Amino acid sequence: MPVNRRNALRGGAMAAASTVFLTRPAFASAATPAAAAAPASSAVPAATAPIVAAYRQLQTGINRPSPERTEALANLGRVAKAYNASMSVAGGGAPLWTDLPLGPGSDYTTSMYARLRAIAVDWGTPGGALSGDPVVLDRIKAALELIYASQYNPQVGEIGNWYTYEIGVPYYVLHTLSVVADQLTADQLARYVSPIKRFVGNPNVRANNTSVVETGANRADKALISIVAGALIGDTAWIKTGIDALTDVAGGGAASVVAKLDRAAGDGFHVDGSFIQHDTIPYPGHYGIVLLTALAGAIHVTQGTEYALPQALKDKIYALVADSYAPFVYAGALMEPVRGRMLSRQGETGHDIGHQLTVATLVLARTASGKTKTDLNALAAKWIKEGTYAPFLKIPDPERFAPGPDLVATPGIEFAQDMLASGARPARVVATHRDFGQQDRMVHVTDDWSASLGVSSTRISRYESINGQNLKGYYVGDGVLYTFLPNAKGHYTDAYWPTVDPLLLPGTTENDGPVDPKFGGVPVGPNAHTGGVRWDDKHGAFAMDFKSWDGSLVAKKSWFFTPSGIVCLGAGITSGSEYAVRTTIENRNLGEGGRGALLADGRLVGTDLGKASALRRPRWVHLENVGGYVLLDDASVTALREDRTGAWRDIDTGANTKGTTTPNTRRYQKLVLEHGVKPTDAKYAYAVLPGASVLGTLGASWAWQVRANTATVQAVQVGETLLANFFAAGSVDGVSVSGPASVAIGRCGWGRQLAVSDPTQTQDSVTVTVHGKSVTVPLKGSFGATKVVPL
Numbered sequence: 001m002p003v004n005r006r007n008a009l010r011g012g013a014m015a016a017a018s019t020v021f022l023t024r025p026a027f028a029s030a031a032t033p034a035a036a037a038a039p040a041s042s043a044v045p046a047a048t049a050p051i052v053a054a055y056r057q058l059q060t061g062i063n064r065p066s067p068e069r070t071e072a073l074a075n076l077g078r079v080a081k082a083y084n085a086s087m088s089v090a091g092g093g094a095p096l097w098t099d100l101p102l103g104p105g106s107d108y109t110t111s112m113y114a115r116l117r118a119i120a121v122d123w124g125t126p127g128g129a130l131s132g133d134p135v136v137l138d139r140i141k142a143a144l145e146l147i148y149a150s151q152y153n154p155q156v157g158e159i160g161n162w163y164t165y166e167i168g169v170p171y172y173v174l175h176t177l178s179v180v181a182d183q184l185t186a187d188q189l190a191r192y193v194s195p196i197k198r199f200v201g202n203p204n205v206r207a208n209n210t211s212v213v214e215t216g217a218n219r220a221d222k223a224l225i226s227i228v229a230g231a232l233i234g235d236t237a238w239i240k241t242g243i244d245a246l247t248d249v250a251g252g253g254a255a256s257v258v259a260k261l262d263r264a265a266g267d268g269f270h271v272d273g274s275f276i277q278h279d280t281i282p283y284p285g286h287y288g289i290v291l292l293t294a295l296a297g298a299i300h301v302t303q304g305t306e307y308a309l310p311q312a313l314k315d316k317i318y319a320l321v322a323d324s325y326a327p328f329v330y331a332g333a334l335m336e337p338v339r340g341r342m343l344s345r346q347g348e349t350g351h352d353i354g355h356q357l358t359v360a361t362l363v364l365a366r367t368a369s370g371k372t373k374t375d376l377n378a379l380a381a382k383w384i385k386e387g388t389y390a391p392f393l394k395i396p397d398p399e400r401f402a403p404g405p406d407l408v409a410t411p412g413i414e415f416a417q418d419m420l421a422s423g424a425r426p427a428r429v430v431a432t433h434r435d436f437g438q439q440d441r442m443v444h445v446t447d448d449w450s451a452s453l454g455v456s457s458t459r460i461s462r463y464e465s466i467n468g469q470n471l472k473g474y475y476v477g478d479g480v481l482y483t484f485l486p487n488a489k490g491h492y493t494d495a496y497w498p499t500v501d502p503l504l505l506p507g508t509t510e511n512d513g514p515v516d517p518k519f520g521g522v523p524v525g526p527n528a529h530t531g532g533v534r535w536d537d538k539h540g541a542f543a544m545d546f547k548s549w550d551g552s553l554v555a556k557k558s559w560f561f562t563p564s565g566i567v568c569l570g571a572g573i574t575s576g577s578e579y580a581v582r583t584t585i586e587n588r589n590l591g592e593g594g595r596g597a598l599l600a601d602g603r604l605v606g607t608d609l610g611k612a613s614a615l616r617r618p619r620w621v622h623l624e625n626v627g628g629y630v631l632l633d634d635a636s637v638t639a640l641r642e643d644r645t646g647a648w649r650d651i652d653t654g655a656n657t658k659g660t661t662t663p664n665t666r667r668y669q670k671l672v673l674e675h676g677v678k679p680t681d682a683k684y685a686y687a688v689l690p691g692a693s694v695l696g697t698l699g700a701s702w703a704w705q706v707r708a709n710t711a712t713v714q715a716v717q718v719g720e721t722l723l724a725n726f727f728a729a730g731s732v733d734g735v736s737v738s739g740p741a742s743v744a745i746g747r748c749g750w751g752r753q754l755a756v757s758d759p760t761q762t763q764d765s766v767t768v769t770v771h772g773k774s775v776t777v778p779l780k781g782s783f784g785a786t787k788v789v790p791l
Helices: 012-019 047-058 067-086 111-126 133-152 162-183 185-201 216-233 236-246 287-302 311-328 340-344 350-367 370-386 410-421 694-703
Strands: 209-213 269-271 275-277 433-438 442-444 450-454 479-485 509-511 530-536 539-547 553-561 566-575 579-593 598-600 613-615 620-623 625-629 637-646 665-675 680-692 706-707 713-719 722-725 730-732 736-739 741-748 753-759 765-770 773-778 787-790
Touching: 047 111, 047 162, 047 216, 047 287, 067 111, 067 410, 111 133, 111 162, 111 706, 133 162, 133 287, 162 185, 162 216, 185 216, 185 753, 209 736, 216 275, 216 287, 236 287, 287 311, 287 350, 287 566, 311 350, 311 370, 311 442, 311 722, 350 410, 350 442, 370 410, 370 765, 410 566, 433 539, 442 598, 442 736, 479 566, 479 680, 509 553, 509 566, 530 722, 530 741, 530 753, 539 722, 553 722, 566 706, 579 680, 598 637, 620 665, 620 694, 620 753, 625 694, 665 680, 680 694, 680 706, 706 722, 713 730, 722 730, 722 736, 730 787, 736 741, 753 765, 753 773, 773 787
Parallel strands: none
Antiparallel strands: 269 275, 433 442, 442 450, 450 479, 509 579, 530 539, 539 553, 553 566, 566 680, 579 665, 598 620, 613 637, 620 625, 625 680, 637 665, 706 713, 713 722, 722 741, 730 736, 736 765, 741 753, 753 787, 765 773
8 A cells, every 4th residue: 555645743552653753844943952973074065064954953952951841852762762672773684673564665664764763863862862872873874774775765666655755755864864964974975865866856846757746735845855955965956946946936936835826726825815735625734734844944944044045935934824824723723624634634633733833833933033023923822822632832742742743842842932931922812704715714713712614616625535534524525614612622633533423514414325435535516606705803604505415415505603603594405315304503522421411492401322302493502511502493403412432543544644443432412403305495594602601592692683594595684784695696685686695784984885705706796786776896806705895
């Protein structure tokens, strides 16, 4: 089986021990921690030695003492010592580790280099268990030669996943070489860099198919690899090629990693802050951070040298943090709708990747100045302060929650403590409602809770399930409503994906029949109508024209976001299949053996495990420590509390990322609306009130009025503001539109204004008529962005 596209970060139990070190490089400052005496004459040319020294610091840190660093080093030492003790350098065809067989195209090549990197980093880190040990150094040198000869040299061919040869292994070779470079000869460095030169000599294109132009994270990775590899052997032309690759000088800027694309979807950053990888997957929560990590590394290693990146380029990179990433961080974790198939990775929860973002932000701040530095540090400080579920500075073991893309986060810890000691103040939580039309994502932030949606369209995939990952993500793009609460910061990290019922995700309308027998890949949705309108920082509307995978079920779905909660409307629910149709209001992970009273109209609802309760036309439901749910029509609700068991291996069997087979059991509370078999034009109307008390649930129902809920228009009145989603030309409350549109109308200052967007992203304009006054709003090329006009 080929190595997966992106290596694992951290896994659990013993399975993780072989993949835990398949991570990104750590970041550190410009201090040089000398673990062992360097030879009188370094093999690295003096002109490029500062780049290598800086990259070494990205592995070994800045030797800033603290109890947290001591704990992290102890964890690193424990694992590095075990790898060193089990490593054989006898040669003669024998593997270095008995569980990692040698051979061309081996699935285990990356793991070999990752383990060696663990040993080398511990050897090169002051205070490490193996620090400066000459015997260990000799073993590292011998292992470098053995793996080079048998696994990774200029003569091997790419077998399996191209990524292994062109990015994965090169990174680990460079991690190791940068730590021991002063202990090697120039010939040795040239020898071990030579396969990197073969596979990454031109970072602009794919080595195994030069017609493929690299984009996004892949290009940034290859650029940094070129810079560091070139510095190790004094190849200044290669360094320059790596730097030029960042902005795609060779291609006239077409594939620049910092270019802002003004179109829907497509790899890279977009003008509205979106980030896409694999052409149709919103990926600020993985590949975007991989890219940011490489950019931060490129700035760091070239800082103060003749190869330093231009200030204008650095400023663009700094600005990405607040624009593309920060909106999707809650309690230090990245939100689920922007993590693609990484939902299924045991070793890459939202908190793990959130820690990586924090480290990348910290290193960027160290190279910035003035307000930029202050703002970046403020974001990092905020994420560290709020991330109490997986504390950034507390590393229980090297497999879990390491703050940043390094082994056990020693440099990340040191960076964070330097920042915190400087008196940096955490950024404040600011109410925000923001649409990212070019990646079909939105985020709603209040003082206490946040929300986002997992949706799809003809532009954005319903799911990503490749390389044996995300094996049960059938409906993650069908309108999942994610809510993030301050008293449940680990909700989605705590074995949610291997245990949740994947057929009943909150917010979705599905039938209870079989899933797509051809499930897999990255299929886009069938309809263009997905998107919404922003009224202000506290209000917005979002719509989706839904059709099931087999086309048998259709529905018009809307979400209206307010400070107190989300009003959810569905209409036109029609199915031709023989299976019952259901809309899931809630499916909450209560944790292992979790509790919490469930009330319906003030009466306790039975919570015996596995026993469903039929709630006949409740006006409201409240789940203790979670929030309230207001039923806005006469629907009945099925409530079920159940324990569900699953293993991470059930949803991820990837070669390098596969989860453990350890069973996890979590308790869930389901609230489901039953639409029956073959419904025609069925509806639903309910509100989700995250974190609301019982009294808050009772009072919230006065905060809005449902004004329409049909297959043509769905609308709510919030105070003096009307929020409406039109799926076709139609009218509501004296407001009519000429075609599909999301509309908000209300008072602004002394006057009134109109906000409009085109969720289909296909129309040149939409005419809106308000009480007889018509306004034609140009929308061509707006890609779902909100346009505001006075009335």
